[in-house]
Amino acid sequence: MTYSNQPLIKIENLSYAYPRRGSVLKAINFVLHRSERVVINGDNGAGKTTLLHLIVGLKKAKQGDIIGFGENCKTEKQFNQLRAKAGLLFQDPDDQLFCPTVLEDVMFGPLNLGFTKQQAIEKSLQTLKQLGMQGFESRITHQLSGGEKRMITLASVLVMEPQVLILDEPTNALDEKAKMRLLNVLQALPQAMIIISHDKIFSDQLATRQLNLQDGLLTEASNPAVAVA
Amino acid sequence: MSQGLEHSLTSWSGQALKHQASWIDAIDARVRVVCSGLFALVVVLSSHFVPTLVGLLAAFILVKSSKLNIKRTLRRVIAMDLFMLTLICVLPFTTPGDAMFSVFGFDASWQGLAHALLITIKANAVLLVLFSLVATMSASTLGHALAHLKVPDKLVHLMLFMVRYLDVISQEYKKMRRAMQARAFVLRTNQHTWKSIGYLFGMLLIRSVERAERISGAMKCRGFCGRYYLNDDMKMRRVDAIFGFAFFCFLILLIGLNIDDLFKSTAD
Numbered sequence: 169m170t171y172s173n174q175p176l177i178k179i180e181n182l183s184y185a186y187p188r189r190g191s192v193l194k195a196i197n198f199v200l201h202r203s204e205r206v207v208i209n210g211d212n213g214a215g216k217t218t219l220l221h222l223i224v225g226l227k228k229a230k231q232g233d234i235i236g237f238g239e240n241c242k243t244e245k246q247f248n249q250l251r252a253k254a255g256l257l258f259q260d261p262d263d264q265l266f267c268p269t270v271l272e273d274v275m276f277g278p279l280n281l282g283f284t285k286q287q288a289i290e291k292s293l294q295t296l297k298q299l300g301m302q303g304f305e306s307r308i309t310h311q312l313s314g315g316e317k318r319m320i321t322l323a324s325v326l327v328m329e330p331q332v333l334i335l336d337e338p339t340n341a342l343d344e345k346a347k348m349r350l351l352n353v354l355q356a357l358p359q360a361m362i363i364i365s366h367d368k369i370f371s372d373q374l375a376t377r378q379l380n381l382q383d384g385l386l387t388e389a390s391n392p393a394v395a396v397a
Numbered sequence: 398m399s400q401g402l403e404h405s406l407t408s409w410s411g412q413a414l415k416h417q418a419s420w421i422d423a424i425d426a427r428v429r430v431v432c433s434g435l436f437a438l439v440v441v442l443s444s445h446f447v448p449t450l451v452g453l454l455a456a457f458i459l460v461k462s463s464k465l466n467i468k469r470t471l472r473r474v475i476a477m478d479l480f481m482l483t484l485i486c487v488l489p490f491t492t493p494g495d496a497m498f499s500v501f502g503f504d505a506s507w508q509g510l511a512h513a514l515l516i517t518i519k520a521n522a523v524l525l526v527l528f529s530l531v532a533t534m535s536a537s538t539l540g541h542a543l544a545h546l547k548v549p550d551k552l553v554h555l556m557l558f559m560v561r562y563l564d565v566i567s568q569e570y571k572k573m574r575r576a577m578q579a580r581a582f583v584l585r586t587n588q589h590t591w592k593s594i595g596y597l598f599g600m601l602l603i604r605s606v607e608r609a610e611r612i613s614g615a616m617k618c619r620g621f622c623g624r625y626y627l628n629d630d631m632k633m634r635r636v637d638a639i640f641g642f643a644f645f646c647f648l649i650l651l652i653g654l655n656i657d658d659l660f661k662s663t664a665d
Contacts, residue, residue, distance in 0.1 A: 226614040263611040268537035280620030
């Protein structure tokens with residue numbers, strides 16, 4: 169991690185096809201560098217979520233390479249290591265929050281990384297505090313509001329201290345207030361990000377680079393976003 | 398659906414039965430689970446009225462001391478007793494014995510009635526004990542207690558996941574049901590209704606499977622590889638030991654009441 173120009177995630181020649189929908193991604197190339205925030209635009213069903221799932225190995229590519237943090241990932245074990253460094257935030261928070269209480273859910277990741285119970289609890293409480301969600305640890309996950317659920321899922325990803333955040337429509341079904349709160353939190357984070365969002369205002373404020381995914385091809389967006397220092 | 402009876406599994410989201418705080422809450426969850434399990438075993442295997450009635454009495458005492466909301470508890474008990482009512486109606490006719498009365502040439506027997514009543518008392522006693530000892534803890538506590546009692550991990554996880562996602566699935570069901578109602582769908586006995594309801598449940602099943610896949614993906618993203626951790630330590634304390642011992646003595650008493658000779662010698 170000494171040289172800053174080594175890409176965090178590099179995708180080479182990646183293709184994917186669904187059995188009955190034809191090819192969704194055609195030989196895609198993509199590079200994510202340190203402290204970049206890349207927004208991927210595209211129509212519904214263009215394959216954006218598929219691309220994100222391919223990056224973390226939830227789907228297996230038909231062809232092409234995914235090089236995460238300098239290692240070419242092929243096996244489940246390699247992807248497992250990649251996933252610890254590249255945290256994926258799902259579209260629907262309910263998919264992610266599967267433990268009865270908030271604290272259990274947030275500490276699920278650290279425990280899997282091999283931390284002791286005590287360390288996991290400390291890390292979780294610290295992350296919750298960092299996101300302004302202190303006092304939520306003993307709440308029941310399915311009784312939270314949409315905005316709260318989103319923040320808790322973010323906490324459950326951040327607690328693993330990833331170097332890359334992958335966000336799949338993070339503003340989905342959030343009201344303006346919750347959206348602003350999320351935006352503020354994300355802008356303050358140091359991690360590189362890959363973001364899918366249909367919310368133009370939201371993504372324009374975050375993006376350092378915008379890409380279009382259309383007809384299975386990933387291209388630079390024609391209208392460059394406001395550059396963020 | 399009927400509001401009067403407390404039955405709806407779909408609205409349950411793993412919370413404890415409504416009750417005020419009591420000394421039973423302070424007892425270790427494992428002790429409560431084991432005690433109620435043993436109690437059920439002893440009562441169900443009893444063959445006389447006396448031990449089952451004593452068991453029922455004990456159940457009443459436990460319900461009283463766990464400060465359950467009586468109205469809501471009663472509703473749940475009635476839901477089960479309606480089922481027991483059919484048993485009382487049917488069993489006398491199917492059990493051979495001394496005739497009590499006859500309907501259309503079928504004889505109802507005293508033995509059958511006694512048998513049905515015995516089963517009803519047993520069921521009520523076990524149910525009430527479960528309400529007071531087990532239902533007063535939340536489902537996640539129960540899951541953890543079971544895990545500490547060395548119940549297989551897979552079963553415990555199945556239960557914890559069910560608690561978490563039952564609510565989500567029922568939301569999904571209600572959402573689709575409302576969408577149907579919004580398009581003027583009314584339940585009738587015709588083919589259209591059967592087909593639509595079939596679609597509804599089929600869709601529910603498909604959505605559940607898809608959600609399960611997404612959840613599994615989300616878990617993998619956080620480094621899950623088959624091992625699930627529970628985050629509490631359960632410690633036995635004095636009060637647990639005392640309760641456990643007292644309960645155990647009571648069960649011995651129940652078993653003792655079941656010994657045939659005891660009654661024969663007093664009857665002679």
